[in-house]
Structure formats: structure tokens, C-alpha cells
Amino acid sequence: MMDFVLGHYNYWIAIFLMMVGFYTVISRGNLVKKIIGLNIFQVSVFLLYISISTVQGGAAPIITEGVALYSNPLPHVLILTAIVVGVATTALGLALVVRIKEAYGTIEEDEIHEQDHSL
Amino acid sequence: MGIFTLLGKAMIIDVLSWICLLGGGLSGIIGAIGIHRFPDFYSRQHAAGITDTLCAMLILLGLGLQAGMSLAAFKLALIFIFLFFTSPTASHVLANAAMHGGLKPRQCNAIGEGKS
């Protein structure tokens, strides 16, 4: 039982974080907070992939003399590029927030809807 | 001279790095307790600043003793230098900003809060 819990703790925390990010995105009205929620969601996916790639007792995938067991390099490659792309897309989202602020004068979703309806 | 031959060089280095590492870890914990116990921002900054620098320096020194003369020791020295410059700078700038931002140090005199 204990082994089972310890062996799945990583996945559960990743799912917990994913749900926290998801909740932030769907329940909060502030656009900056929504983007932070998306970022938390993203980090949880990274965490899940890296957890899958880990090998107990393995070393980082840099070939050295006298080490036999390495962790899986493929998810690392995937996530490495995903992080950089993630920050680029986050920047794009933040740029949109800035433009919305300039156009509507607010970054709260409710107020933006009100202004749209009143037109 | 006798103690050197008795224990050997490796042993002495081990003991020294034990002392450094444990001292560093302890001062870290003390600093962390300090930022909970002190009443206002500036005194907390004092606790954080002093023990933070000491903790980092001692731990890096202890690790460096274990590393011996190698690339790792060079990198540790680099980290040491960076921390040595950035950590107090950050503290200074932070306190400066707090002061200009209008955060007043807590005035504690005997009549006011001293007795309560």
C-alpha cells in the first residue's frame, strides 16, 4: 500500500496541479490570473512527462564512464522545447491582455462583457 | 603535530566540512525561524540577511572542502562570488525600496507596546 502511494504520488500531484490550473482558468474573471492558471496547467504537464521519464537509481542522460542506467532522454527533449514555446505563447497572451486593457480599460471578464453588451 | 598524524588529512577535511555544513544548515534554520519571530519587516530583513549569507557561505565552503581541487570547486567558488555580491545587493535594494515606499519601521517605546 505504502509503495503504491509513494509510486503514484508524483502523478497525483501533477493531476492536482492540473485541476488547480483548470479551476483558475474557468472560475476566475481576471485575465492575468487566467494566464497564470494556464501556466500552472502547463507546468503540471511538464511534471507528468518528467515523472514518466525518471528511472529509479538512474543518472541524468549524459553518457559518462561507469554509469549503466540513465533516465529516458526523449521526454526531456519534448519538454525542453515545450518550455520555451510555452513562454513565447504566454508572452503572446499577455500582449493580448495589454491590448484589451487599452481598448476596454479593464482586465476583468465581467466588465468586458458588460461593455460589449452595452454597445 | 601529533593530531595530524593520528587522524590523517582526509579525516580532518571531513570533520571541517561536517562542521561547516552543519553550521550552515543550522544558521539557515535559525534565520527561517527569525523571519517568523521578528515583529516587523526591517527586523525580519536583519534576520534573513545575516543568517542567509552565513548559511550560504558555510554550506558552499563545506561542499568545496569535499570537492577538493576540481572543476566543481571552481564552480562552487563562482556561485560563492555571485551570492556574495547579489544577496546583499538584493537585501539593500529591497530595504531601500521599502523605505521609499513608505513602510515605516515599527516604533516600540515603553509606553506604547512595550508593556503589552
Place this chain on the structure above:
Amino acid sequence: MIDLVINISLLTFLAITAVAIVRMTNLFAIIMLFGMFSLLTAALFVVMDAVDVAFTEAAVGAGISTVLMITTLALTKDQDEKHPGCHRPWLPLAVVIVTGAALVYGTLDIPAFGDPDAPAQTHVAPYYLEKSIPETGVPNVVTSVLASYRGFDTLGEIVVVFTAGIAVLLLIGGRHSTSKNKKNKREENDA
């Protein structure tokens, strides 16, 4: 053993930080905590042997991401959420709990953390680990896979980053922005 202890405590800190991020309303504090969240994630990646990923996350997540969010905050000048929470929090909460329960049910069949015999470890990873030195002469397998074996992928990623840069430039690259608009708006409001 100590790996596992560090791993689990860092994960717990991560969960606590995430919950605190959701519950806070001051955006400034949220961004600060998000920087801390990134630092914790990067430390976790180090513990899980993903050295290159930790490197990237440390530089990108804690550095650039935080700085960009702070600049956004400086531009929007809204430091507080005005409507913390929504009117009916039960619907999103129910959706989240149901989805989470389904996902947790899905994890019950996944091989345990760090299992060397898991299908993910036995499929193509050994090939790259064996062939990297004889075929490319690069000891860091992540680099050889990134630049050589999966060069196409990386090309795609670079194009995405480039496109995002162009899009940001198009959206907010121009300098002539707020002051004039604001003045016009204020005049309209006054009239």
C-alpha cells in the same frame, strides 16, 4: 531514499503554493508566488534527473516569465482582482473534481514512479542511449536527440517561437499608444 524524501517534500510545497496562488487576490503577490512555483518546479526537475529541462525552466520560468508578467502588471496597473471568485463556484468545482477523479482513476494502471521496466523506458530510449556516442559523438543525449535525431521537431519549435515574437511585435510593438488614446477617452467621458 533521500531522493524520494526531497521529491515528496518539494511536490507538497508545490501543491501548497498552487493552492495559495488560486486563493490570493493581490495580483502582485500572485506573480511573486508564481516565480517561487517555477523555482520549485525546476528543483524538482533536478531531483528527477532532467538536468537540461531544469536548466531551461530555471532560466525561462523563473526569469523571463516572471519579468514579463511584472511588465504586464506595470502596463495594466490593476494590482487587485476586483471580483475574487465567481458568483457560483460550485459548477466549476464540480467539473474540476469529476475530471480529476477520472484522471486519478487513469493513473492506477500506470507503472509506479521510477520503474525501470515501464514501457516508456524499454521502447526507443535505449536506442538513443546506445547510439548517441557512436553515431554523433555527443555525450549529452538530450542535445543529440534535440539537434540531430529530432532536428525537424526543433525546427518547428523555433519557427513557433519566431512567430510568437512577430505576433507580440505586431500587437504591442508600436510605441505610440496609451497617452493619446487615454486623453481622447477622458474627453469623451467628460463630455
Place this chain on the structure above:
Amino acid sequence: MTHNLILRVIAKFLIPLIIVFALYVQFHGDFGPGGGFQAGVILSAAIILYTLVFGLDAAEQIIPPTILRLFASMGVLLYIGVGVITIFLGGNYLDYSVLGSTQIAGQHLGILLVELGVGISVFSVMLIIFFSFAGRGKT
């Protein structure tokens, strides 16, 4: 923040070290952790620190935005160009083995060039994004 003398002195001391470290990460990526993505981000972090301490105008005098845009496209073009060259030399697209006399030499050269392209591109895109954000609202 320019009035802050200590910060200015420390920044002047740190920025060259950060740039040297970024170059180390770029070219040591084959043997240790690191590579183009990380080096680009660290290098842009150095310029960001400069901007934060000395102001946007000073930073744009060092690296004008036009040059940054040029660099961003140059990085991507370098990557694509390596692929095209390998086609001309008789290999497949992005098959670096034909670049050198032996397979290993070719792969080394190819990976070096590609990582350089990635580094330049990421560096300039990050700075473009940051300058856009920092300069917004400036008259």
C-alpha cells in the same frame, strides 16, 4: 533605479559574467547540460538586467530593435540553411553526416551550427518580446 549606486556597480560587474556564462552554456552543451535554448535565454537575461538598471534607451543603443529583428530571422534561416546545404551535399534534409569528412565530424559541425541558430533566434525573440512590453506606453 539608476539612482541606486550599489545596484549599478554590481550590475556592471555581473553582466559580463552572465554573458560569458551564456557562451559557456552555448558551446558546452554537447558535453554537459545546456544548449541553444538555455544560452539564448540566459544571454537575453543579461540584457534584461541591463535594461532594468540603466533604462530602455541605453539598452536600445546597445542593441537596436532593427538588429534584433534581423537576428531573429537570421537564426531561423541559419537552421533552415544548414538543412538546405545538406541537401546540396547529397544527403537528406538536416542529415549532418555529409557536412564533414567523417560522420562524427559532420554531426559535430551540424549540431554546433543548429544550436547556434537556435541560440541566436531565442535570444533575439526574447529580447523583442521584452522590449515590446517595456516600451509600451512610452511616448
Place this chain on the structure above:
Amino acid sequence: MFIAVSLMILVTLGLILARALMGPTIYDRIAAINMFGTKIVLLIASFAFLSGRTDLLDIALVYVLINFIAVVAVLRLVEHGDFHSSGKGDDY
């Protein structure tokens, strides 16, 4: 020996995290973030020796630099409120 240090740093991290969550003023939080970054650097350095892979020290080095930049950026916002002024006018 490295195990003991790692555990001590973990305890410290927990305490600092509590301060960052409670911190009544913004400056308290910034100070906590700064301390947190330093402690993470130390954790990674000691983990590098614990696992015998001193390559990891590169990452610790990045952390020191990046943490400093983040703190400077935050303080810039707190002091000036924007990012494009050169700040020459206000020499207080």
C-alpha cells in the same frame, strides 16, 4: 553528511514558504522569494554532491543569476511603476 544538510535546507524551505504565504506586506514576500531562491541554490548544490554529479552546479549558477534579475525587476516595478523610464530625473 549531505543528507543531513539537504534535510535541514528542506525544513528551512518550509518555514520560508510559510512566511511568503503569510507575509503581511509585499516587501516581506519579496524578501521571502529572495531567500527561497538562495536556499534552492544550496539545495541543488548539496544534491549535486549527494548524487555525485557535479554537472548540476551549472544549474545552481543559473539560479543565482536569474533570481537576482527577478528580484531587481520586482523592485523596479515597486519603485517606478513602469519599465521604460531611465530614472535620471528622480535622484532622491
